[in-house]
Each structure stands twice: as C-alpha cells, then as structure tokens.
C-alpha cells in the first residue's frame with residue numbers, strides 16, 4: 001500500500017525547517033490565503049483543513065470567504081488583485097469548484113503566477129508544458145505533483161510504462177499526463193468519449209483513477225475501478241472521490257478491497273493522494289515565499 005504518511009511527514013518536516021529559516025534569515029513569515037468561492041459544502045471543509053495544516057508547520061494562513069451572493073464576480077477579481085499586491089501574502093489558493101461564481105479563465109489570468117499555490121495560472125501551466133520546472137522546487141498543481149512524488153517515493157516503475165489516466169482536467173489529468181510523460185512514461189488521458197476504455201485499462205501498467213463519478217450517483221456513466229478491470233501486478237492510484245449528498249457517504253473511484261490482491265502498488269482511498277495534495281500545498285507556499293525573498 002502506497003500510504004502517504006511517511007512522505008508527507010518528510011515534506012512537512014522540510015517545510016517547517018524552511019519556514020524557520022525564512023523567518024530567521026529574511027524576516028519573512030510565509031502566509032497562504034485560501035479563497036472560498038463556490039458554495040460546495042466540502043469546499044469549506046477543505047479550506048479549514050488547509051488552515052490546520054499551515055498551523056502545524058508554522059505557515060500563517062487566512063480564509064477569505066467570498067462565497068455569499070453579496071460578492072459579485074468583479075468583487076472576487078478585485079479580492080485577487082488585492083492579495084497580488086499584498087507583500088504579506090506569499091501564496092494564494094482559490095478553492096475549486098467555483099460553481100459559476102467567477103470565470104476560471106479570468107481568475108487564473110488575474111492571479112500573480114508568483115503567488116499561484118496550485119500552479120494553475122497560464123504562466124505556470126506553460127512552464128509545465130515546456131518542461132521548465134523541477135518537481136520539488138516549482139509551483140506545480142498540488143495533486144499531480146503529489147502523485148508524481150508518491151510514485152517516486154515508492155519506486156513505482158514509471159519509465160517506459162503505459163499509464164492510463166481516467167480524467168483530462170486542468171486540475172488533475174492533464175498536468176499529471178505531462179509530469180509522468182516527463183518521467184518517460186507513455187501516457188493516455190481517457191475521458192467520457194474514450195473508445196474501448198476497458199481494453200486500455202486491461203493493458204495499462206499504471207492506472208490513475210480521477211473521474212469523480214461514482215456509479216451510485218451517475219449510474220451507467222459513472223466509473224469505478226475493480227480487480228476484473230486491471231492486469232495482475234499493475235499500479236493503481238486512487239484520486240476520484242465525491243460525497244453523496246443524500247447519504248453523506250464518500251464514494252471513491254477505486255474499489256480497494258478487490259484490487260488489493262492484484263496490484264503491485266495501490267494508494268489507499270484515504271491517506272493517499274489527498275494527504276499528498278495537502279503536503280504539496282505547504283511545499284508550494286514555501287516555494288512562493290522564497291520568490292518574495294528574491295524579488
């Protein structure tokens with residue numbers, strides 16, 4: 001099982017040391033601002049967790065709640081410009097999804113790339129596409145970065161492997177495709193229009209399941225990876241998760257119980273990619289704070 005705890009602890013230890021050093025040597029106290037934009041109830045939980053994580057490693061944090069209807073799209077953009085110009089704020093994460101409150105394109109074009117804690121501004125994504133980054137020291141999207149680091153940590157054989165990612169979003173699938181390709185895998189991003197998904201899954205060496213469409217909620221258009229769908233000895237990374245609004249249950253892309261005996265590498269549904277995503281946000285915050293020292 002590729003549990004994230006040991007690697008996340010190492011990352012947090014190194015972040016704590018960097019935070020202390022930045023304070024001591026440059027008088028900089030790294031600060032992250034999380035924007036609560038959409039009204040999705042789990043977004044509140046996620047931004048609260050980010051505050052707790054920051055406190056653990058000595059990073060200052062603040063949640064700016066612009067989710068109520070009193071805030072217009074223009075107000076949200078003005079708030080982003082405000083943090084861009086605030087030298088006491090080093091990193092910013094607009095919590096997704098925005099639920100139509102503000103255009104993603106406008107927001108990420110407004111956010112300063114130097115404060116882009118989730119690596120989603122056009123500048124940061126452009127650096128990724130051009131392979132102008134380092135996995136440890138650049139502002140890369142947190143979830144794909146966390147997955148790549150976890151694969152390295154557990155020595156998942158990525159080079160030369162056939163990787164199938166279920167999902168092609170800008171947040172997860174597409175940046176991960178590029179990171180794993182740069183680790184010399186041959187990567188296919190699959191989606192709702194992919195032909196023969198089941199055949200592609202059967203031959204994949206590594207599968208990343210990031211659909212977020214549990215069959216319990218989406219019926220036939222839903223996705224769940226089970227043992228019968230994969231080849232013996234493959235690696236499976238579980239990303240997709242959605243809370244069922246009627247039962248409150250968390251529903252995952254991956255059926256861990258059946259895959260356990262068949263996979264050579266498997267991330268748990270909880271204590272895997274989510275933990276890495278949170279650790280990478282802390283790492284990105286310190287990277288951004290170091291930019292401010294140099295500017």
Ligand code: NAP
Nearest residue numbers: 167168169172191192210211212221222223240241274277
């Ligand atoms: P998204 O924007 O909704 O993208 C989902 C992708 O999955 C789309 O590309 C979609 O195809 C594809 N897809 C959906 N159903 C499919 C099916 N039945 N067969 C094949 N492809 C299918 O979501 P996202 O932002 O990428 O996030 C994906 C999931 O990961 C969500 O559950 C999210 O909560 C979770 N997540 C977890 C973490 C974590 O830290 N654990 C972090 C980020 C995201 P189309 O493009 O054709 O629509």
